[in-house]
Amino acid sequence: GTNAFEVHYTALSLRTPSRVRFTYLLEGLDAGWIDAGSRRAAYYSHVPPGRYRFRLRAANSDGVWNDAGAAFDIHVLPYFYQTSWFRASLAGLVVVVAIGLHRLRLRRLERQFSLVMKERNRIAREIHDTLAQGLAGIGLHLSAIQDDPAAVTRERHVEKARQLVETNLAEARRSVWDLHPQYLDRHDLVSALSRMAAELGEATNGRIRVRTAGAPYRLSSDVERNLFRIAQEAVTNAIRHAAARRVDVEVRFDPDRTRVAIADDGRGFDPNAAHDGFGLTSMRERASQIGAALSLESGPSSGTRVTLVVPRVASGGSRVPRIAALARAMRLRVRRLLS
Incomplete structure (x- = not known):
């Protein structure tokens, strides 16, 4: 494609060729006729791609114009990046990139959500296996207090329940940090x-x-x-x-x-x-x-x-x-x- 060209023209005059005058018009681009004087060339640059019609009129030394004049068609071809297929391809590429970025963002969000759910499940397991088990043990000792008539034994169960309360509070804190249970410390x-x-x-x-x-x-x-x-x-x-x-x-x-x-x-x-x-x-x-x-x-x-x-x-x-x-x-x- 090209967006610059020039048109050379002339007209026959047997008396005084140098006094022949010209006007021209590029239909589809020029707003009106352009007076070229005696110049025998028309210059165009930055012409958009498309189909045009170049028209030329001449006048002799007496000032008589040939209204019929001459004309021919000009087709300005586009550069590859100005073609419709290139624009369509570019639009398709933009859509594909947008979809890819969207899917990438979704995958990232899914991974983040998966991490949140894994950590949530881990904390739920740890709480269940520490607090729930500890409360179950405390409940067993409290039930034993009601069923045991001996005061010494009841005191022992109370002391064990108190120790379990302290132990399970520490276990809860350790579970949050994903540490070993106290039972496994040095064992x-x-x-x-x-x-x-x-x-x-x-x-x-x-x-x-x-x-x-x-x-x-x-x-x-x-x-x-x-x-x-x-x-x-x-x-x-x-x-x-x-x-x-x-x-x-x-x-x-x-x-x-x-x-x-x-x-x-x-x-x-x-x-x-x-x-x-x-x-x-x-x-x-x-x-x-x-x-x-x-x-x-x-x-x-x-x-x-x-x-x-x-x-x-x-x-x-x-x-x-x-x-x-x-x-x-x-x-x-x-x-x-x-x-």
Whole structure:
């Protein structure tokens, strides 16, 4: 394409050619006839693309004009960026970029929402597994106070309930910061389960036994914390809801996996039925977080058995990635509420 051109023209005059005068008009661009005098060329620049008609008139030395004159068509081709296909392509590209940016923003918002929901679920699990379990233990001790006629024993239950209040308040703060349960401080998983079973057993008439099989080895902090919370939930449910008289906790250390089983002789329940509580959901989420396989066997009047199997790779692997800035901000907010 080009937007500049010039038109050369002439007219025959046998008497005085130098006195011939010209006027011209480019239809579609010029507003009126242009007097060129004796100049025999017309110059145009910055002409928009399109179709035009160049018209020329001449007058002889006597001033007589040839009104018919001469004319021809001119087609100014556009540059590639002035074509309709280029504009359509550019518009399409803008639309595609806009859609891409919109989808990118949606994905970013979805990721942020997912992080919020993950952190929310984590805090819900921690609150359920600390405050709820602690309140259940306190309730068991308070119930024992009503049923025990001995003053010395009642005082012991009161002291245990007071200790549980302090312990669970500290556990709530630790949960906000995603720290180990106090039972696991300076203790391995088996020792922590034994301490938990001993304290919970004092408030009930049931028997809670913890035993091991195989050569014990340390697990990663995430695996130990989640295994402990799942076992704590299963034991508390057995005592509190299933009225179990006996609960057996077995931790088996195999070379390629760790297996934790919690069995009780309580009332049992239908695992496929709908439940209002958060316990089973929390157990499944914790198991999924550490790559463990969780199985639940139960039935009415037949007790309950919860089995967890964690591959050794998952046990000794790297720490599960933490939710970064957004998670820390949420922990800070909850921590301020608990402080």
